Amino acid sequence: AHNYMKYNRWTDIEAWVSSITSGNPALISRSTLGKTYEGRSMHLIKIGKNTGSTKPAIFIDCGIHAREWISPAFCQWFVQEAVSTYGSDSQMTSLLDQMDVFVLPVFNVDGYEHTWKSDRMWRKTRSRKSGSSCIGADPNRNFNAGWCTLGASSNPCSDTYCGSSMESEIEVQNVANFIRKNKSIIKAYLTIHSYSQLLLFPYSYKYDQAKDHAELMSVAESASEALRSLYGTRYTSGPGATTIYPAAGGSDDWAYDLGVKYSFTFELRDTGHYGFLLPESQIKPTCEETMLAVKYIAAHVQKNL
Template identity: 45%
Template structure:
């Protein structure tokens, strides 16, 4: 080809070539189906190989691999840990959106925020963006079931309904209050404690490391609540008062961001009694700081929070989560943590000492 059209065509081909290799920026302020979240996890590991690894720790009923992101600086010593899971209830789409936002913020800020950098040295963050993978996928692929809550395992013999409420399936006061033995119920607790693959995966992974975890955060919606153990009205956490104080501090941190009010307390006190929750199970096995976040809103949109509210909802919840994590970290390590002084810091101290000495001569 010759003539005036040739340079135009070459320029067009060059543009197409450049566009084909450009990576589309991930949009943290829209809801994503499971394949996109899976791809995002892989890309996050690729972008931050020095601090992020992906760990498969279970398989859903329908055969999907349950994975988490482990985030932390390699120090060569055994570290403490923070647990966070999202999407245990399929219809609560703002929950997986928050876990992704949390990871993004952590990775963006730890290099410039001294406190976050200290936390990354002292602790590893284990973040599961979507725990109930089958249920979450079902809400995307079956438009008439956008509000599906449970897992997708079949009910017991003779039951035509599917699914168990994974947050009623943990082995803590199982099957006692706030549950149903009717397999068609939204709060069906399963055929027995830990009968569900997804609950088993969490219980095994966390229990094997229970002495490492300082904090267990499970993210839900809706209601703007911070729930602490226990869900059974006759059970009281041994550190109830401390949990209340930490929760109230987190609620205050949340309010400072966009003015949203979160209530704090046990589920029987501010919501309803329940049993078999992962929050209660985590406290029972000895993890000191265990909280359920119920994100926006208070009932206007319920489980269908508009995408325009993803950013403010995540920003405020991030502040609340960091308050709890910060408290747990400082209680374990002290305000200065255990990070050793850097060479630069030592030289600064030495220089200051020399200046002081010369001033006395």
């Protein structure tokens, strides 16, 4: 059964998508971005008050990397927090009145299921091709942003394999197609990973400073400060290339170059003690503190619509 304080299996997440949607018809609607390589549906949740006209939107995805279990847990938490604080929390109310938030609870569903069934440390998709016996590509190396030039591998057996071509992974195509189609309304792109406690922004595929560097840095610093105010968790902010490592083909750089100015990658708890195996007891504090950073960014986006 689904539980916000536990890591949930895909079937429980799917059932949760149905129940939270049908339980909040005034605030939530759902769609499907397409199917994964293994044929699972990529459910997308839209949260926002229906105004009868098209609203500007924020896109959030979780679970690009299969083993980063705290990430899908955060997307589920975000949706629940949004519906349960709409009408009482003035910021959430104003956000959902003015904007829609698209939440993709699990991007790499096939990989996520694989981490439950066979290999807890699996990172990539589960696609097969190329005449190699190795499986999958790194979805965060598969976007069209300096594809496979830096910090990515062309070896299909590597954990950072960039894929046989850009957008070779169907999950990447599905997300990229949705964002391309909705680029006029998508004002922010947030992608949730773990771990390292970082708040990153473009670029990662090159060392050039993004044209919005100063604003993104200031938003990231303030969002990290908001996050830290709850339990003292320290985040480092900066451009990916110099803050974590140079790596091309990431979704954040791709969205930014498409024109989505507020493009951020979160690396949630911790700094390596548990790493990807973050205990379930940390789901609640991690999600609560991350909400503050996400809400800070959302407020900044709203202010600059």
